[in-house]
Amino acid sequence: MSRKLDEHLTDAADSVDLSFVIPMYNEADIAREAVERAVKVGKNWGRSFEVLAVDDGSTDATPRILAELRATTPEFRWVQLRPNCGQPASSKAGMIAARGAMVCVLDADMQTPPEVVAQLVAALEQAGPEIAAVFGVTSTRKRDDPTRLLVGQAVFYFLETRFGRHPIPHGASSFFVMRQDVARRLGHLTFTKGNVGAIMAALGLDMDTVTYVKPKSYRDDSRLGLKGHVEEAVGSLALTGVLTRFGVTGGALAALAGVRSRSRWFRVAATAAAVASLGSVAAAELFNRRSLQVATTDLPIFEGEAAVAEQV
Template sequence: MLSVVVPMYDEAEVLPLFVERLRPVLDGLEDGYELLAVDDGSKDATPVLLQAARRTWPQLRVLRLRANAGHQAAISAGLAAARGDWVVTLDADLQDPPEVIPEMLAAARAEGVDVVYGVRTDRSTDTVFKRRSAHLFYATMRVMGATGAPDNAGDYRLMSRATVDAVNALPEDHRVLRLVVPALGFPAATVGYAREERAAGTSKYPLAKMIRLSLDSITGFSSAPLRLATWFGLGGFLLAVGLLLYALVAKLVGHTVAGWTSTVVIVAAVGAVQLLCLGILGEYVGRVYSTLQRRPTYYVAHDSLTGASDTGSVAVSASASRTPTAAAGGGRGHTPDP
């Protein structure tokens, strides 16, 4: 009935605590479940601890990737392999409490929705910078019309089988699932919770990865930056015409003044706008180039359920995503945490 997809990368310190908190929650459900731990190429003792936990937890299934593919890619690998009628995505750091899962299931069934978002109603454990940057991220995406997701809704969500199949069928690279899922427009509800501090270990998402995620989010879901470049170009053209008229009038009335300051400022301003526009265009061209290469986002080394290994494909059909063969491949993405 339920699959819980958990991406993991070097989470040996927090893994025992995570198992200790999650298992009673899942065992207390009336429905059957599987815990699908996606080992994203961990270099510490995470694989060993997962195999040890499997000896006493038969519902634990381990999907190991050959190399680190990123948070979003690991989640996508788990979605492609998950077999449940409902699928929850959850990080292993315990900042998002697993005790909310029964509430999500209850909300989905009571309201008849396909998606239930976990919304952080209390982020006091996060730093001021993280809270402000998260607010700026969601505000920017709303202005660009790129998301219908609730504020402070990260990658902690419950999805129906229809939603998961729809996500698996998408062909795009560099998925940002917190934007992909709302973009489907399926009926949704929210469940609030207080965000906790990381139980152990350190964050695997530094500022550079957060910036990369933000760029993927903007260029993957909105053409507004391209329109911005167009408006910059139009504004620069109008400014140039105005300066030309001013120069001609000054020449005719004999008030021309030789000076280099205004020339330097104008040249520098125009150059800056040109470089900005080229950078925006470069981001979009880079996405097109990456898509045309059709390189797999991740490689599956082993699936403890089937014993199979395969290459993660660029697109997974909705009908194939529930089969054992498809469970070994297909998918996308690893995320920061605005």
């Protein structure tokens, strides 16, 4: 039987200054390079660190590669989620399992370059204790980014800036360094939609940013896909209060239009629109409440070596 991770073992004498967390799912083509690159950055940094990979139930050779790296790289360890739980869950698992006083989450496709992490760490250490995390945000966008992504990001930040009640620093998404207590707090929440910046904003946590030039992705398309990006954006807009404000405003305008209209059918349509708008408000607020709850069940996090042994 495989051994489930004992969270208490991640706290004590083996703690380090920084944890690089890399969620992975079927990353056999890039897993080795991603880990070795993070280890190199950690060694050049000159302080204690670990690189922690979270395998999200991969079905390819990723677990075997991670086991080989573990055998040859003392700064590296890995855990596994079983069954596949999705990208938000694997990021949260890494936040829970990390031993670092500071925690950084990286993308396996290297769009979040580990070489920038030292700048994020320096900014967090120089900031006051009220700053919970520092996010890396891109100073420029590559021309090969999909047009739908660029347009979607522009619309998202316009809506969030104009209508959000919990502001997110522009560009703050999933590349960050945060304090360990904050990472553990987020890791135990139930959210499955919305980016980390939106979660922190909804919790009232203060953030700062550092700009960097975004490199070309290892892959042509994001594993998240269009559907995943839309779900993340909608979840983030709900968490920051944008959808609630739109629903309240839309419901009020529909009700007002119905009251002023002399047409019976228009009044019926306006009433239906007002009810639908208020329903969307209730749904958004329920989503927010559930997303920010502490999970009542633990994530299925297993020690990597035990997971491989069971599969052999």
